[in-house]
Amino acid sequence: MSETQAVPQDPQLADNPLYLQRRERADADKPPSRATALGAVASVRAPGTSSRQEMMEGILAQDGDLVAGHFGTVHYKPVTVCGVELKLEPLQPSIGTAVHGIDLATAIEEPDMVAFLRALWLERRVVAFRDQSHLTREQMVAFAERFGEVGAPFGEREHMPNSPHDLNQQIKAPGIPDMLVLPSDATVPNAASGWHCDATWQPRPPMASVLMCREAPPVGGDTCFCDCYGMWEGLPREIKERIEHLTAVHIGTVGHQMDGVTPVAVHPVARTHPETGRTTLYVQQGFVRRFAPEHGIPEEEERELLRVLKLQEGRPEYTCRLRWEPGTIAMWDNRAVLHSASGDFWPHRRLMERLTILDWDQARRAPYYAPVP
Numbered sequence: 001m002s003e004t005q006a007v008p009q010d011p012q013l014a015d016n017p018l019y020l021q022r023r024e025r026a027d028a029d030k031p032p033s034r035a036t037a038l039g040a041v042a043s044v045r046a047p048g049t050s051s052r053q054e055m056m057e058g059i060l061a062q063d064g065d066l067v068a069g070h071f072g073t074v075h076y077k078p079v080t081v082c083g084v085e086l087k088l089e090p091l092q093p094s095i096g097t098a099v100h101g102i103d104l105a106t107a108i109e110e111p112d113m114v115a116f117l118r119a120l121w122l123e124r125r126v127v128a129f130r131d132q133s134h135l136t137r138e139q140m141v142a143f144a145e146r147f148g149e150v151g152a153p154f155g156e157r158e159h160m161p162n163s164p165h166d167l168n169q170q171i172k173a174p175g176i177p178d179m180l181v182l183p184s185d186a187t188v189p190n191a192a193s194g195w196h197c198d199a200t201w202q203p204r205p206p207m208a209s210v211l212m213c214r215e216a217p218p219v220g221g222d223t224c225f226c227d228c229y230g231m232w233e234g235l236p237r238e239i240k241e242r243i244e245h246l247t248a249v250h251i252g253t254v255g256h257q258m259d260g261v262t263p264v265a266v267h268p269v270a271r272t273h274p275e276t277g278r279t280t281l282y283v284q285q286g287f288v289r290r291f292a293p294e295h296g297i298p299e300e301e302e303r304e305l306l307r308v309l310k311l312q313e314g315r316p317e318y319t320c321r322l323r324w325e326p327g328t329i330a331m332w333d334n335r336a337v338l339h340s341a342s343g344d345f346w347p348h349r350r351l352m353e354r355l356t357i358l359d360w361d362q363a364r365r366a367p368y369y370a371p372v373p
């Protein structure tokens with residue numbers, strides 16, 4: 001089917017002004033913008049094409065004979081919890097575990113299972129569960145509620161973005177206003193590519209995020225996670241000493257505006273994880289452009305410090321990469337990892353659903369730094 005005949009991934013988009021703008025670009029046969037990773041990768045995959053349709057056909061031809069399947073050796077740790085035999089597959093040595101053999105619709109009824117999963121999540125920062133496509137959106141909420149208070153789509157309710165510039169906010173899961181539905185298709189390429197933590201422009205950002213994959217591209221669209229403990233540990237000592245007691249300014253984008261106001265929050269640069277007591281580097285350059293002005297750091301030094309911190313983002317040794325399948329659901333600790341979607345899958349479809357979780361303990365929601373003497 002040609003793209004001009006395509007229907008939007010969600011019927012709520014059909015009359016949406018942002019969708020119609022993208023549709024216009026598609027109808028004019030303009031390739032996706034190379035200013036985004038999705039457009040840049042598409043132009044790499046289909047070199048020498050200037051028409052959108054031609055580019056799309058070239059990529060779909062490359063991926064047309066891919067079949068879904070698993071083979072090869074996977075190392076995993078077998079463990080039995082509450083009578084359920086689980087297989088725990090490490091995604092990388094220090095971060096990320098894929099859990100096989102669990103049914104989240106029923107397993108979370110067992111408090112001991114929930115305690116096990118929480119401990120695993122704190123230790124590994126990212127846990128993913130395969131084969132959960134049977135979970136309804138309501139069951140996703142029930143899962144999230146076992147770990148904390150389910151927040152609004154961007155965490156606490158005092159700042160709820162209503163920007164007309166963000167397509168992601170225009171689609172509502174019927175009956176579940178706390179869920180963010182994230183579609184991407186040939187007409188509306190969409191991927192949160194770029195290292196960030198969710199909603200750190202909130203004064204009390206969400207503790208965790210839960211993401212369910214409903215539709216996965218046959219190749220690409222992975223989510224990558226970066227360990228903020230590793231980012232802190234890997235800094236030279238003199239840099240740690242220089243930044244340890246600084247704070248940084250986190251600024252939302254135009255898409256995060258509420259009633260036209262861009263959200264801003266100031267958070268410590270070194271953050272104590274409120275449950276593990278360990279130190280993380282809490283600077284995500286998706287939202288951080290400067291340190292708080294009261295530190296009086298000269299512009300040149302500020303630029304150089306941010307450059308050094310930026311080098312920690314996405315180092316292979318600190319990261320894991322999660323390959324999505326329909327029915328994979330992941331929960332990550334926003335206090336201890338950055339994440340970035342891999343914007344490499346246009347023109348394939350990808351459909352995700354996200355929930356945020358707030359700490360039950362309100363005193364632990366605002367980031368703080370309390371070094372051990």
Ligand SMILES: [Fe+2]
Binds near residue numbers: 192197198339
């Ligand atoms: Fe995100």
